Amino acid sequence: MELISDIKCFGGKQLRYKHQSVVNQCEMVFSIFLPPQCDERLVPVIYWLSGLTCTDENFVTKAGAQRYAAEHGVAIVCPDTSPRGNNVPDDKEGAYDFGLGAGFYVNASQEPFNQHYQMYDYVVSELPKLIRQTFPVSGKASIMGHSMGGHGALTIALKNTEQYLSVSAFAPICSPMHCPWGEKALTNYLSSDIASWFEYDASELLKVANLYLPMLIDQGSDDSFLKEQLKPHYLLNVADAVHYPLKYREQPGYDHSYYFIASFIGEHIQFHASYLYGISDKSPVLI
Template identity: 60%
Template sequence: MDLTNVSQAKVYDGWHKQYQHTSSVLNCEMRFAIFLPPSASAANPVPVLYWLSGLTCTDENFMQKAAAFEKAAELGIAIVAPDTSPRGESVPDDAEKSYDFGLGAGFYLNATQEPWKTHYQMYSYVVEELPQLVEANFPVTSQRSIAGHSMGGHGALTIGIKNPDKYVSISAFSPICHPTVVPWGEKAFRHYLGEDKTTWQEYDAVELIKTHQVTTPILVDQGDADGFLEEQLKPEALQHAAREHHVPLELRMQSGYDHSYFFIQTFINEHLAFHACQLFKD
């Protein structure tokens, strides 16, 4: 599989690198970023945190804005950040070029509808193709955690819940917890998955908790000054489902914080430490 180094920079004695490759799952060229801590080597492979970003983002937003490298270097954790959708001239986009659907808004699902299904297979890309590529080419182990923000928080929750054998911990900032009942999710799911709403439940964390035995520890931080909180995010529905089904979820409402990377910067070290507890568990 081809892998082209696009950029690299030393940071906290580790390395942040961007790569481009041809994705057979998405049928296009894709880019991802990886942070390798200074302890990572062929003799000492390290575990990986997969980070999924939100609407309009690329592989760059988290890596440049989250201030995660110092703590990740200290803990000895690699971080991988994929793009948020397929890209390229052949990849269809929203006809109105809106931010909440199409390019930059893959929703980490496998589309079943035309014209989206040829390229929009982000679930399989994140769960299968990208980890295989990373584990074959970098000094990392198969020990994984998953985290994300907003749309990416939705992705982290649903992917982590559905794949307990692949991820030892899950965390999210401001996730779209119940996408089947909010405008962002309804718009995307109708286009990508069609009108049969029973198929939507496969990508809704609240619904998945009702049908999966979830023992993977989950940490969610949500700002109470988030402008999207009431209409789009629905953390109370996630908390209710988790309590009802005995899921190990810690939901923390953070006073005064909004939806931005300033919020993520404030608590990212705690999320990394949370994941380290599981990634390095004996």
């Protein structure tokens, strides 16, 4: 790894690194906030997945999360949203909703994207291993994200319930199988065979969930993408049918921006910290 930046923040350190990714076959960049408690002990970690067009830096500079992470003694890891580099294929028309900046946290199987776009394996396996080997973090982890990253956080958590203690999302894409963003990404990264899409759709994964992970979702009522792209009713209908006790909050007047995230990020970090530190009496249970 190569250190890009090291900045003191709320008694801790906001760090940025680049490294060669084996699964994505390119150089990847990630950011990590280490709270001041790292000077004394190992701390649990929260993984943050960002949305379309973002990099690892959007959350770091806009969400104001470091203050709360320092208060609760948790590290926050922010990977990039896609592979990067001259040899990494992009959307043919340079559109913002596919290709660079839009990896959708899937393992691509379609050429030419299958060589580099293995973001699912990167987030689930390669990056956490690197984090555990390099930084003073414990084996306890949670995951959260926004929009495309909310989709990533929900699907990754639902498929890896043994790896995370809790999951949360801001304005997640709740059923990519049923929205333009998701249909485009899944068709090009996977195939036109809809059967291959199910494992990357949170609403479908919730139908077969056999373990309840604490789940918090915030959605702004004035989000311009709410009806066409995000479609939380798919997830809520499934949760009701299978009695999955997720906590869904519609926040009146909020949009899709980082102003929305900054308004509630403290509550999300507190939510995760309660499980990472065993404060909450509600643990993952079989359903």
